[in-house]
Amino acid sequence: MNPKPMSFDRRRVVGFMVAAPLLAVSHARAETLPEMSVFRDPSCGCCHKWVEHLRANGFSVTVNDAPSLKAIKARLGVPVELAACHTGEIGGYVVEGHVPAAAVKRLLAEKPAGRGLAVPGMPVGSPGMEGGEPEIYEVMLFGEGAPQSFGRFREDKAV
DSSP: OOOOOOOOOHHHHHHHHHHHHHHHHHHHHHTOOOOEEEEEOTTOHHHHHHHHHHHHTTOOEEEEEOSOHHHHHHHHTOOGGGOOSEEEEETTEEEEESOOHHHHHHHHHHOOSSSEEEEOSOOTTSTTOOSSSOOEEEEEEESSSSOEEEEEEETTEEO
16 A cells, blocks of 8 residues: 655644744753853943843843952952953853853853853953954963863954
8 A cells, every 4th residue: 555645734834934934942941041141340331232142142241340350250260361351150150351242151061170261351352342453362261270271262253
């Protein structure tokens, strides 16, 4: 007995067109990123741009104005030589400075041993520091021992 060939009538095609985006949305919700808390100086403009970069890449971010970041950085174990203008906490990690969203996602996926990631200083072209000729910069993984490279970036792309 031969099975009846499948026909593609308008109802089936329309039904698929309606169901496919719903399935994609439910899959995206399953990959929800944890909430990030960011501490920043209230007068800093680049911090706001970095937060916009994170949000554009799927992160939910709560911004906390903190007139004295030094105590927060000390509490979170940010090495003085890696300190930058804002500090975030996400998934048990610290994110210091203009770290690209791609590096934060990799950190959360791979869960390396360490306290967190940092981009020391304010490299031109890093997320939040757009404008001018973009520099290649290092994202550092820090924790026990000496900081080590977690990746090199130009703008928000790994190189």
